[in-house]
Amino acid sequence: xxxxxxxxxxxxxxxxTKVGLTKINTLVEAAERLxxxxxxxxxxxxxxxxxxxxxxxxxxxxxxxxxxxYRYLVARYKKDIKRALAESIAGCTSRLEVEREGIKCFxxxxxxxxxxxxxxWGSLAVERQMFEDYYVSFAESYARxxxxxxxxxxxxxVLSTAYMLMGIxxxxxxxxxxxxxxxxxxxxxxxxxxMPILERGMxx
Amino acid sequence: xxxxxxxxxxxxxxxxTKVGLTKINTLVEAAERLxxxxxxxxxxxxxxxxxxxxxxxxxxxxxxxxxxxYRYLVARYKKDIKRALAESIAGCTSRLEVEREGIKCFxxxxxxxxxxxxxxWGSLAVERQMFEDYYVSFAESYARxxxxxxxxxxxxxVLSTAYMLMGIxxxxxxxxxxxxxxxxxxxxxxxxxxMPILERGMxx
Numbered sequence: 001x002x003x004x005x006x007x008x009x010x011x012x013x014x015x016x017t018k019v020g021l022t023k024i025n026t027l028v029e030a031a032e033r034l035x036x037x038x039x040x041x042x043x044x045x046x047x048x049x050x051x052x053x054x055x056x057x058x059x060x061x062x063x064x065x066x067x068x069x070y071r072y073l074v075a076r077y078k079k080d081i082k083r084a085l086a087e088s089i090a091g092c093t094s095r096l097e098v099e100r101e102g103i104k105c106f107x108x109x110x111x112x113x114x115x116x117x118x119x120x121w122g123s124l125a126v127e128r129q130m131f132e133d134y135y136v137s138f139a140e141s142y143a144r145x146x147x148x149x150x151x152x153x154x155x156x157x158v159l160s161t162a163y164m165l166m167g168i169x170x171x172x173x174x175x176x177x178x179x180x181x182x183x184x185x186x187x188x189x190x191x192x193x194x195m196p197i198l199e200r201g202m203x204x
Numbered sequence: 205x206x207x208x209x210x211x212x213x214x215x216x217x218x219x220x221t222k223v224g225l226t227k228i229n230t231l232v233e234a235a236e237r238l239x240x241x242x243x244x245x246x247x248x249x250x251x252x253x254x255x256x257x258x259x260x261x262x263x264x265x266x267x268x269x270x271x272x273x274y275r276y277l278v279a280r281y282k283k284d285i286k287r288a289l290a291e292s293i294a295g296c297t298s299r300l301e302v303e304r305e306g307i308k309c310f311x312x313x314x315x316x317x318x319x320x321x322x323x324x325w326g327s328l329a330v331e332r333q334m335f336e337d338y339y340v341s342f343a344e345s346y347a348r349x350x351x352x353x354x355x356x357x358x359x360x361x362v363l364s365t366a367y368m369l370m371g372i373x374x375x376x377x378x379x380x381x382x383x384x385x386x387x388x389x390x391x392x393x394x395x396x397x398x399m400p401i402l403e404r405g406m407x408x
Contacts, residue, residue, distance in 0.1 A: 039329040041245030121325040125243040136382055154404075157397040163379040164372050164398055171371025175364060178340055193361040194368055200358075201405025 007075045011068030013061065024062045027052045028076065031069050036115040040070055040126045070119075070126050074134055077119055084109050095149035096203050100195050103169050107186050110173035117174070139163055155202050168194060211279045215272030217265065228266045231256045232280065235273050240319040244274055244330045274323075274330050278338055281323055288313050299353035300407050304399050307373050311390050314377035321378070343367055359406050372398060 008014065015021055030052035034043045045066050049056045063069040088105035092098045110116055124131040142162035146153065155161045172194065176186050212218065219225055234256035238247045249270050253260045267273040292309035296302045314320055328335040346366035350357065359365045376398065380390050 039243070039245050041243050118328060122329055124322060125326050125329065132382055135378060139379065155397055155401065157393060160376065160379060160393040160397045161401075163375045164401070167371030167373070167375025168368050169371070171367045171374070172364065174339055175343065175367040178336055189361060189364040193359055193364045197359065197365075197368070197405035198401070199405075201401035201403075 007072065007079060009068070009072045009075045011064040012072045013063075015062065020062075023054065023058065027054060027059060027062065028069065028072060030054075032073055032115070032119070035070070035073070035122070036118060040066070040122060067127055067130075070123065071130055073119055074123050074130060077116055078134060078138070081106065081109060081116070095146070095152045096195075096199060098145075098149075099165065099198060100190065103165075103172065103194065104186060104190050106169045107173045107176050107190070108183065110170075111176050111181070111186070114177050117177075135166070139166060142166065152204055153202055154204055161202065165198075211276065211283060213272070213276045213279045215268040216276050217267075219266065224266075227258065227262065231258060231263060231266065232273065232276060234258075236277055236319070236323070239274070239277070239326070240322060244270070244326060271331055274327065275334055277323055278327050278334060281320055282338060282342070285310065285313060285320070299350070299356045300399075300403060302349075302353075303369065303402060304394060307369075307376065307398065308390060308394050310373045311377045311380050311394070312387065314374075315380050315385070315390070318381050339370070343370060346370065356408055357406055358408055365406065369402075 015024055027048060031043070031048045034047055034051055043066075045059055046056055048066075048069065049059050059069075063072070085102050085105055088101045089098045092101055120131075120134060123134065139159060139162045142165065143158040146155075146158040146161055150158070153161075172186075172189065175181070175189075179185075181189070219228055231252060235247070235252045238251055238255055247270075249263055250260055252270075252273065253263050263273075267276070289306050289309055292305045293302045296305055324338060325335075327338065343363060343366045346369065347362040350359075350362040350365055354362070357365075376390075376393065379385070379393075383389075385393070
């Protein structure tokens, strides 16, 4: 993940100083490296501090627990994915184009950083509510965006449509990772198979 | 999960005797109960044996490791899901009907046993290859079934279509769990939103 923005997350005390911001990011990036190689349950706060060259006391200035640094990491992924999606759709003039570019953007993101599945789907084992909150809020904001484009759509139930589109995007991302698909192969799958289905199926 | 069938799984020594079959199922069901309440990493072989009222030595007659009993559990879910799907589509006379009934069947399965996500998506943290094998083989058999119905379909790339359909089904299952949807609400989402999109989009 490229972004280093500071987020408001329960159980996390975001520092105001530049030194503090650097320290919190160092800890989060150390945690991310460790969680990409081992599960949440195999990594201790002390492992994270060792990886970050930080005293354990410093960790607890920012994070109330190991679960809270994980929550922060999930929130950071969410914000980073939303930033990447927003950038990818900036020039789009129709909802059809937005869907096409958004789906391709997420799949490329997942191929470049497959750890997104480990972190987000892994949250189900860390804290069920964290996993649910992630997808419920993603689906709700997706559904609001679809509702704003309702005159371009053949569907009424925008929330189920949002879950459908999230499912398509996540599972095409898995296919791209499993098969080591190139950008060209990803574009072909989306342009020649998925988008024609959606264009005929859900767009006016 | 209702099924108690014995499967061929690497690292698992399936017993030939009736007593052995009962014992292996007792262990697997104990493991499933524990893995539904805590992660793979928080549960020990000794916890599983205690839950199953079985000696630790007995565990190792059947399973080479804790990872192997998890692999067996994932294989058992896969077989049970395929059995439920096969039953649900038994009377269908077109691929469109097969998709409709299959999607509804999986969503009802997931609502009745949300632990399916914990076990299957949790396998990503246990052993990445186990997770990949699960979805690759599911997608391949789904794609073969779509290929057999090609004259009913508007799509050429049946593998990407299979991943698309798996994604839709899995994420509508999440929506149904998160929102506590009734059978009627699930049927409405599928009959009035998802299937019309698929019918227009991918069926002739």
